[in-house]
Amino acid sequence: MAAPAGVATECRLTVQGGTDRESDASLLARLLKIIRRPPAGGNRYDYKNWALSVDGVTSAYVYPLRRGLGTVDIAITSADGVPSEETVRRVQAYIDEMRPVTAKNALVLKPTVTAVPVTVQVKLDGIDLDEAKRRIRTALKEYFDTLIPGDGLTVSQIEAAISNVDGVIDRRLTAPTANRAADTVNRIEWFKAGAINVTEMPS
Structure with missing residues (x-):
């Protein structure tokens, strides 16, 4: 069935912030990390795993107490190196949802x-x-x-x-x-x- 006159049948979008399809080896490595270090109430490995679970994040580095007691900072990277602002926002939102109430403040940032x-x-x-x-x-x-x-x-x-x-x-x-x-x-x-x-x- 042809499209009505004046209606384009093509739609081109620019997509940013994603990553290449994950390899089987990378997926296995992530699963093994979770098995070896299961959730533990908000320790540094939890923050790392939470960040890595968000699309667009390839690495995460956790710096406890960097801004004082009760603070946790997480620097994230993407396949291209520095992640997009949108990726940072999504990781921040997810960690704010997951972090324990005893954690005063968690900050996600790009290096x-x-x-x-x-x-x-x-x-x-x-x-x-x-x-x-x-x-x-x-x-x-x-x-x-x-x-x-x-x-x-x-x-x-x-x-x-x-x-x-x-x-x-x-x-x-x-x-x-x-x-x-x-x-x-x-x-x-x-x-x-x-x-x-x-x-x-x-x-």
């Missing part, structure tokens, strides 16, 4: 990303500079992906990630130059790789 520029000179053997850049960027992304919201930045680990790249036989890191603690007082800081500048050491 604040701080991009960390990396500048390094390298000495190469067997690879050219373009290939070295590609490998170093991959290695640094893998390192920064191990950091969760609230984790500090360790310069020696950045240096190790670069030194372990095949074809790099020496390196001189000029940025960052010092370890950095994440700000977890005014926000939940999350260090991510910023611009990566790789050049060859002078001969």
Whole structure:
């Protein structure tokens, strides 16, 4: 049956805040966590599980007493990193419904990303500079992906990630130059790789 004149038969919508279809392995891991740590009246694992049960949340990190006695803060991430405001609102509403009455206040928030520029000179053997850049960027992304919201930045680990790249036989890191603690007082800081500048050491 044809649509009436002037009525479109197509409807296009933009959808945000969702996640890719969950894999069987991911589902099994979540179920095992719930079995191993069943609901316990509002401990930190309950808050984590409550947050993870909301669509669009891939990770949750709980910070008890961050704002004083009776407070619990939960930082959430999504598949794209920082979640949408809508996802934060839905998680907040669900946790407000589930949390025990003895919990004075629970706050759901998204981490604040701080991009960390990396500048390094390298000495190469067997690879050219373009290939070295590609490998170093991959290695640094893998390192920064191990950091969760609230984790500090360790310069020696950045240096190790670069030194372990095949074809790099020496390196001189000029940025960052010092370890950095994440700000977890005014926000939940999350260090991510910023611009990566790789050049060859002078001969």
